[in-house]
Amino acid sequence: MKQLGLMIDMNRCTGCKTCVVACRNAKELLDHEQAMPGDIPFYIRVESVLEGTYPVLSERCWVVPCQHCKNAPCIAACDNQAIGKDPQTGIVRIDRNKCAGSGKCIEACPWDVIQFDKAGNYAHKCDLCYDRVVFGGTPVCAEVCMTDAISFGELGELKNRARETGREIDRKMSAMSIVYLKPALKNTLATGGSAGAPT
Numbered sequence: 522m523k524q525l526g527l528m529i530d531m532n533r534c535t536g537c538k539t540c541v542v543a544c545r546n547a548k549e550l551l552d553h554e555q556a557m558p559g560d561i562p563f564y565i566r567v568e569s570v571l572e573g574t575y576p577v578l579s580e581r582c583w584v585v586p587c588q589h590c591k592n593a594p595c596i597a598a599c600d601n602q603a604i605g606k607d608p609q610t611g612i613v614r615i616d617r618n619k620c621a622g623s624g625k626c627i628e629a630c631p632w633d634v635i636q637f638d639k640a641g642n643y644a645h646k647c648d649l650c651y652d653r654v655v656f657g658g659t660p661v662c663a664e665v666c667m668t669d670a671i672s673f674g675e676l677g678e679l680k681n682r683a684r685e686t687g688r689e690i691d692r693k694m695s696a697m698s699i700v701y702l703k704p705a706l707k708n709t710l711a712t713g714g715s716a717g718a719p720t
């Protein structure tokens with residue numbers, strides 16, 4: 522099976538959240554009249570960790586979308602076969618018309634990336650911009666990132682590109698279809714961290 526994915530360069534991500542906002546707009550997650558901070562759904566979030574020792578500190582940032590898992594726990598958890606892995610692209614998609622709103626996929630997802638629409642009673646999440654990529658397009662997050670921290674492509678090709686350019690893949694973070702590149706300039710001591718949802 523072909524597997525499309527993203528490659529996230531932790532040398533380049535500044536944590537600016539442009540991708541978060543662009544994704545919300547593209548996927549119409551944002552109700553510009555009613556939206557309250559903290560209540561707006563998101564398909565991609567920024568996480569970060571503080572590295573180094575005072576006074577030489579730096580912040581490493583990266584983004585977390587759906588990982589489009591190989592054996593996705595969300596698919597196994599759904600009683601209604603509302604979630605499936607597309608055989609042409611490897612993208613894990615939720616069919617909101619089949620979703621009964623049990624929320625079992627949300628509990629099963631280790632990455633905590635599935636959103637729930639209370640009004641419509643359905644689960645929803647990142648589909649790697651399926652409607653764009655099947656026509657040769659690029660996911661919105663990769664398109665808008667001003668520092669080119671997100672690359673889109675076939676998973677094997679992304680990994681080859683990392684090797685060819687001498688970059689090291691963070692294997693622990695890259696277990697599924699999103700590849701994370703370790704920062705080239707490495708700080709050895711993590712002194713704190715933060716993670717969480719966009720506001």
Ligand code: SF4
Binds near residue numbers: 535541583665669
């Ligand atoms: S991936 Fe790019 S757009 Fe998204 S937070 Fe990082 S630097 Fe900003």
Ligand code: SF4
Binds near residue numbers: 630631
């Ligand atoms: S929703 Fe969660 S479990 Fe399902 S494919 Fe995405 S990261 Fe994996």
